[in-house]
Amino acid sequence: MSAVLLTRLKITDLAAWTALEAGRRLLPPEHALIRLAREELYLFEPAEGFAAEAFEGPLERAIESSNFFVNPNKEAYRFLTSSEKGAALRPPEGAQGILARPRDDTRDGELWTRLEREHPLEGLGAIRRARLWWIWTRGPGGGPAFEACYAALGRVTGRASGLLVNPHAEADLAFGNSVPWRRVEEFLTHPAPGLEDAA
Amino acid sequence: MARAAVLQFPGVNCEYETVRVLEAVGVEARIVRFNEPAGVLGEFDAYVLPGGFAFQDRIRAGAVAAKLPAVGRIAAEAEGGKPVLGICNGAQILVEAGLVPGLAPGRVEMALAPNRAPRRQGYLCQWVRVRAGDGPGRAIWASTADREAAVPLPIAHGEGRFVTADPDVSACIQMEGLALFRYVDASGAAAESYPDDPNGALFQTAGMTNRAGNVLALMPHPERAAWLREVPLDWPGPWGDRRRAAVGSFGTLEGAGPGRALFESLARHLGARHPEEAAR
Numbered sequence A: 001m002s003a004v005l006l007t008r009l010k011i012t013d014l015a016a017w018t019a020l021e022a023g024r025r026l027l028p029p030e031h032a033l034i035r036l037a038r039e040e041l042y043l044f045e046p047a048e049g050f051a052a053e054a055f056e057g058p059l060e061r062a063i064e065s066s067n068f069f070v071n072p073n074k075e076a077y078r079f080l081t082s083s084e085k086g087a088a089l090r091p092p093e094g095a096q097g098i099l100a101r102p103r104d105d106t107r108d109g110e111l112w113t114r115l116e117r118e119h120p121l122e123g124l125g126a127i128r129r130a131r132l133w134w135i136w137t138r139g140p141g142g143g144p145a146f147e148a149c150y151a152a153l154g155r156v157t158g159r160a161s162g163l164l165v166n167p168h169a170e171a172d173l174a175f176g177n178s179v180p181w182r183r184v185e186e187f188l189t190h191p192a193p194g195l196e197d198a199a
Numbered sequence B: 001m002a003r004a005a006v007l008q009f010p011g012v013n014c015e016y017e018t019v020r021v022l023e024a025v026g027v028e029a030r031i032v033r034f035n036e037p038a039g040v041l042g043e044f045d046a047y048v049l050p051g052g053f054a055f056q057d058r059i060r061a062g063a064v065a066a067k068l069p070a071v072g073r074i075a076a077e078a079e080g081g082k083p084v085l086g087i088c089n090g091a092q093i094l095v096e097a098g099l100v101p102g103l104a105p106g107r108v109e110m111a112l113a114p115n116r117a118p119r120r121q122g123y124l125c126q127w128v129r130v131r132a133g134d135g136p137g138r139a140i141w142a143s144t145a146d147r148e149a150a151v152p153l154p155i156a157h158g159e160g161r162f163v164t165a166d167p168d169v170s171a172c173i174q175m176e177g178l179a180l181f182r183y184v185d186a187s188g189a190a191a192e193s194y195p196d197d198p199n200g201a202l203f204q205t206a207g208m209t210n211r212a213g214n215v216l217a218l219m220p221h222p223e224r225a226a227w228l229r230e231v232p233l234d235w236p237g238p239w240g241d242r243r244r245a246a247v248g249s250f251g252t253l254e255g256a257g258p259g260r261a262l263f264e265s266l267a268r269h270l271g272a273r274h275p276e277e278a279a280r
Helices: A014-024 A053-065 A109-118 A146-153 A181-189 B015-024 B038-043 B069-079 B089-096 B167-176 B238-245 B260-270 B275-279
Strands: A003-009 A032-046 A075-080 A096-102 A124-138 A170-175 B003-008 B028-033 B046-049 B084-087 B111-113 B124-132 B151-157 B161-163 B181-183 B205-209 B215-218
Touching: A003 A053, A014 A032, A014 A146, A032 A053, A032 A181, A053 A075, A053 A124, A096 A146, A096 A181, A109 A124, A124 A146, A124 A181, A170 A181, B003 B015, B003 B038, B015 B028, B015 B260, B038 B069, B046 B069, B046 B089, B069 B084, B084 B089, B089 B111, B089 B205, B089 B215, B124 B205, B151 B238
Parallel strands: B003 B028, B003 B046, B046 B084, B084 B215
Antiparallel strands: A003 A032, A003 A075, A032 A124, A096 A124, A096 A170, B111 B161, B124 B151, B124 B181, B181 B205, B205 B215
């Protein structure tokens, strides 16, 4: 099992704000996008023969005490060790999630090299990256309307449909409720699913 | 006189030099702001989406601008056959809007993904060589180009890698010659590795057209190479030789650079008269 770091801006996130404004114009009638937030996800994968516990302690100290991953003046974070993160990735209350990864290898080799230089961590095999979009929606009945809103502003299919994920460069995993961490890890470590395959 | 609209989205930064080169080849050009009534665009014969960072590249480069009514109007004008050129960020907008390659109207079939080169990440700013092929866009965008010539042009982008996850789209691009401009090495052969191939694009594509050839998404910046003085002094090959020979000769330096040909080709297609010819 891997350790996970989730970071988000605590100052105004202009990309999320723009996505909110642009996304609202794409929704079907009587649907609302109430709120939209963005987080960066880092998955710390143990090297072969190691468990995540081998590097989690020093990694947590590196995150806390340096600006390597997080600038505390503008960013907030959640570091979830392999034992603490629980069985599933849970959305914030009322939200639903879209996890987007590049179609290429999700490993950030450049970041890993820099981390090794500044904070060498025995047992760390790879750092994988993805982006999480959280959306709060409302449909005609007054409840959440994730499916309709995802179709309108999730995966780009045409000029007027989709916004957050271009499926030719990225793959996405949309989830209405929680999603098992095992599924998240598979999604990030396996090759990206085909264009027509629903993740 | 042929008229071109140069679209100004918040964050673009190449609109003035684009106007300058269009005027240099005899096309009357006007900067049209993104929020002017879209109907205004109907008055023009051609459209250029210039380089820059529309909407600060928020979400993804080109993603937000692609949804604007102005781009919808340009899509409609393109269907009628009017030429549309997207340079760098403009190319990203055209791809995000589904105008390129535009095999199925209205469908987004490609992306401009982050550059991929060994041990390099992020924004890349350098000169490259491109060569025009024989695709459907040649008559509009490369009619004045030498078939064998490797044309030096500058690039400046972080997301310039043409990709598609749809194998049918990829096959069509290859079969129909939609990758009109491709990165090449100094000999004019297809670029095989960095730095000749700067970003790992599908088919080493630097510029891709739609099926009709009237819409071109081009990652290099021809408007930044439209005057000889803009060619780097240390550039090897014929353009570098010309540049070095012109040192001290103001008139020669003000002559055409390697990027001018694309605009001259467009002007010829639009029936524009060269300014010198018009003056006579």
